[in-house]
Amino acid sequence: MRSQEKMSDKERTDNTGLIYKQRKISNDWRLIPDGKQQRTSVWETLGKHRLAYAFILPALIVVGAVILYPLIEVFKISFERYYLVEILTKGASYVGLANYLEILRDPEFWHSLGITVTFTAACVILTMLVGLAVALLLNLEFPGQKLVAVAILIPWVMPRVASSILWKWIYDDQFGILNYLLSLIGFKEMASFPWLANPSSALWAVIIVIVWQSFPFIAVCLLAALQSISVEIFEAARIDGAGPWQRLRFITMPLLRNILGILTVISTIWDFKAFDQMWVLTEGGPAGSTMILGIHTWMSAFAYLRMGRASALAIIMLLLVTVVTLLYLKLFIREEDDNG
Amino acid sequence: MANVRFTKRNIPAAILIYVAAIVIFLVSVFPFFWMLSTSLKLPEDTFASVPRLIPPRFTLENYKRAFSETLLSRYFLNSIYVASVVTLVGVILSALGAYGFSRFRFPGRNFFLLFILCIQMLPSVVIIIPLFIVMRNMGLLNNHCSLLVSYSTFTLPLCIWMLKGFFDGIPRELEEAAMIDGCSVGSAFFKVILPLTLPGIAASGIYAFIGAWNEFVFAMTFLNTNELYTMPVGLNTFFGQFTVEWNQLMAASVFFTIPSLIFFMLVRKYLAMGMMSGSVKG
Numbered sequence: 001m002r003s004q005e006k007m008s009d010k011e012r013t014d015n016t017g018l019i020y021k022q023r024k025i026s027n028d029w030r031l032i033p034d035g036k037q038q039r040t041s042v043w044e045t046l047g048k049h050r051l052a053y054a055f056i057l058p059a060l061i062v063v064g065a066v067i068l069y070p071l072i073e074v075f076k077i078s079f080e081r082y083y084l085v086e087i088l089t090k091g092a093s094y095v096g097l098a099n100y101l102e103i104l105r106d107p108e109f110w111h112s113l114g115i116t117v118t119f120t121a122a123c124v125i126l127t128m129l130v131g132l133a134v135a136l137l138l139n140l141e142f143p144g145q146k147l148v149a150v151a152i153l154i155p156w157v158m159p160r161v162a163s164s165i166l167w168k169w170i171y172d173d174q175f176g177i178l179n180y181l182l183s184l185i186g187f188k189e190m191a192s193f194p195w196l197a198n199p200s201s202a203l204w205a206v207i208i209v210i211v212w213q214s215f216p217f218i219a220v221c222l223l224a225a226l227q228s229i230s231v232e233i234f235e236a237a238r239i240d241g242a243g244p245w246q247r248l249r250f251i252t253m254p255l256l257r258n259i260l261g262i263l264t265v266i267s268t269i270w271d272f273k274a275f276d277q278m279w280v281l282t283e284g285g286p287a288g289s290t291m292i293l294g295i296h297t298w299m300s301a302f303a304y305l306r307m308g309r310a311s312a313l314a315i316i317m318l319l320l321v322t323v324v325t326l327l328y329l330k331l332f333i334r335e336e337d338d339n340g
Numbered sequence: 341m342a343n344v345r346f347t348k349r350n351i352p353a354a355i356l357i358y359v360a361a362i363v364i365f366l367v368s369v370f371p372f373f374w375m376l377s378t379s380l381k382l383p384e385d386t387f388a389s390v391p392r393l394i395p396p397r398f399t400l401e402n403y404k405r406a407f408s409e410t411l412l413s414r415y416f417l418n419s420i421y422v423a424s425v426v427t428l429v430g431v432i433l434s435a436l437g438a439y440g441f442s443r444f445r446f447p448g449r450n451f452f453l454l455f456i457l458c459i460q461m462l463p464s465v466v467i468i469i470p471l472f473i474v475m476r477n478m479g480l481l482n483n484h485c486s487l488l489v490s491y492s493t494f495t496l497p498l499c500i501w502m503l504k505g506f507f508d509g510i511p512r513e514l515e516e517a518a519m520i521d522g523c524s525v526g527s528a529f530f531k532v533i534l535p536l537t538l539p540g541i542a543a544s545g546i547y548a549f550i551g552a553w554n555e556f557v558f559a560m561t562f563l564n565t566n567e568l569y570t571m572p573v574g575l576n577t578f579f580g581q582f583t584v585e586w587n588q589l590m591a592a593s594v595f596f597t598i599p600s601l602i603f604f605m606l607v608r609k610y611l612a613m614g615m616m617s618g619s620v621k622g
Contacts, residue, residue: 003391049447051525055440056452059433059496067459067494070470077470137360148361151368157604158372161572162593166375169586175387177374212367220608273463276556280576294465301469302561314466325461329454 045239071318077311084305099312109313111288113297116272119203119292123271126211128264131218134246138219139226149223156216164280167209171195171281199289206290208274209277214270218263225259226252260336265328269321293317372597379403379590386587387557402591412592414567418484422570425488430495430548431541437496438503439529443512453504460497464557472561480484486562487570491552498551500542506540507533513607543607571596 078099082092103109138149155163170178173194182190195205229252238245253260275294278284284291284299297317301310373393375615379393379402406412441453471490472481480486518528534541556572563569569577575596578589583585 009406045388049444052440052444052446052449055444056437059437059500060452062433062493063456064573066471066489067462067467070467070474073473074466077473111372124394134364137364140357140476142354142357144361146360147351148365148368152605152610153364154368154372154601157601158597159572159600161554161556162375162597162600163371165575165578165589169378169590170371170374172586175391177391180391191439202422212371216368226375235391244349269461273465275463275465276572278554280579286601294463297465298468298557298561301472307469310469314463314469317463318466321461321463321466325458328461329458332457333454 074311074314077307078315080308080311082306084301084307084310086306097309099308100316102309103312103316108288108291109296112291112293115203115289115291118269119207119274119290120268122204122207123210123214123274124267125216126207127218127267127271128260130215131263132222132260134215134219135222135226136252138223152216152219154216155213156220158213160213160276161280163195163213164209164277167205167212167277168281170195171205173197179298195294196282197286199287202286203290204283206278209281210271210274213277214267218267221259222256223261224254229255259330261331262328262335265324265331268324269328272317272321272324293320307334342606375590375593375597378587379594381587383585383587390558400571403595406588406595410428410578410588410592411569411574411593415569415571416595417573418568419456419553419571422484422487422491423549426491426495426552427545427548429488430499431490431545432497433492434499434503434544435534435541435595439507439533441500442504442507443515453501456497459494468557469560471558471592475562481562482564482568483562484568487552487555487559490558490562491555492548495548495551499548502547503537503540506537510536516566546603546607550603553600 041186054207077092079094079096080092082097083090124338136151138145138152158166170176173179173192176195178195179190179193182193193201233251234247237251242250273294275298278292278295278296282290284295287328292319293313297310297313300306300313377393380391380398380400381397382397382401384390385396437456441449456510467490471486475481513531515523515525515528516537518532519525523531529585550556554572555570556576558577559570559573563573564572568578575589575592578584578592
């Protein structure tokens with residue numbers, strides 16, 4: 001700001017280095033771009049803002065070293081034949097797109113992708129529905145509301161590995177409480193059902209654990225959003241004769257639209273990334289029925305030690321996440337603009 | 341909003357609300373209660389044909405045995421060590437970064453902010469493959485350093501965004517006044533601003549701690565000595581044994597959950613805020 005004021009009246013430069021000329025147009029001094037761009041050099045920019053960069057530099061260096069550099073590496077390795085066992089003797093060799101082509105021809109990859117899509121979609125839909133329902137309920141005032149609001153935090157608080165171990169115990173075919181309760185209410189044939197060892201139920205068993213653990217976050221965020229809606233709108237609608245369902249449909253839902261969008265995208269990314277619960281509960285089994293991409297990739301890298309192929313899988317995962325992340329950023333920036 | 345008053349007219353609504361509330365309550369609390377209950381039961385009572393909700397005979401034997409017969413205390417100390425260092429490093433880096441982002445306008449600011457936000461979206465499996473190779477080349481595998489470095493980095497996105505929110509809430513005039521009184525930018529930051537954002541610092545520190553306390557994939561991949569395992573990896577090795585000692589395992593899991601639970605309750609207000617990365621301003 002100050003540097004601008006010091007400049008001559010005839011010529012000004014803004015932050016981007018564009019030169020403007022002042023010209024008199026109908027008795028009014030206007031700034032008009034001069035056409036030729038004068039780029040300030042990188043060093044000048046750094047020098048001008050060196051204090052700001054000094055503050056953020058430590059974080060940026062760490063991010064660069066631990067995230068950016070490895071990302072470049074993984075991209076490079078995805079074009080290489082890179083077996084961890086022979087890296088010392090033979091090294092890695094460039095093989096072009098071979099890893100990618102192999103993956104795309106591999107039915108196991110498509111199977112895994114299919115499971116990932118089912119898994120992610122089911123988790124997101126169920127989490128959002130349960131989260132929204134719980135938020136709407138907790139937004140009502142009733143005695144005991146506070147207690148329930150705190151109780152729902154418990155699943156969220158539990159470390160992912162702890163809750164997975166716990167659910168493994170609940171799902172236990174012999175002594176698990178779930179089968180006992182099911183047999184109590186009449187499902188006698190479920191008395192020793194192996195939830196996690198049966199290929200048709202294992203995925204859903206894990207989905208339930210994920211939904212159990214992630215609905216509280218959604219509920220808490222939506223509740224905060226609900227409580228920021230002003231009461232007057234609802235009063236006005238009530239006076240105009242809108243019933244509870246109409247108020248939900250025509251006032252609450254439209255007002256929650258942005259936040260619901262953001263939360264759906266965040267959940268999609270989180271559930272796509274889910275690994276811990278799946279690993280502890282099933283390790284991708286039985287018979288590959290819970291082999292989501294994350295597990296598939298991890299196994300390629302650290303069970304079969306095929307780093308090249310695993311890196312190519314990682315890049316594919318990264319591309320999928322990027323698509324969703326771009327959507328998130330779009331929604332996020334819009335929301336920031338709306339607010340500020 | 342809808343402030344439900346229980347009049348005779350809406351008794352069915354009240355019943356519906358309470359049925360829903362009780363279901364939600366039980367679904368949320370019962371699994372944890374069951375973990376606690378199993379951890380306090382004798383093995384005979386655990387594997388009885390009719391399981392009892394409340395242990396018929398309370399015992400702390402499972403906790404004692406989990407500590408004496410396994411490396412649980414070792415895992416616990418490892419986790420405490422890793423999580424504490426990560427908290428310290430993470431908070432220092434993100435406080436500096438967040439202050440820079442909050443107070444200065446410089447080229448690339450928005451880009452860096454959004455880039456940092458995107459890091460959170462990165463699946464661990466993607467970054468763990470190259471990071472494993474980097475760590476291997478540096479000889480850091482099977483060493484807590486590899487965890488310290490990666491955890492500290494992955495706490496940055498949320499901590500920076502959370503702290504930026506706190507710094508944004510403090511008027512600039514404070515530093516300006518401090519600087520007129522002769523403070524340098526550095527001392528204005530440390531003496532004036534930092535004390536005011538202590539709640540934010542604490543919240544982001546606790547977030548970093550919980551994150552490192554819970555993390556599983558990196559620890560599982562980078563470590564391969566039992567003595568170095570952190571809690572999550574250590575607990576998962578309990579399944580390697582022939583028969584799973586569920587009572588001990590539940591005792592260990594309770595022990596693993598408690599620190600997370602306590603810390604979480606302290607910062608839950610800020611945590612939701614941070615996780616939404618400032619997008620709900622309610």
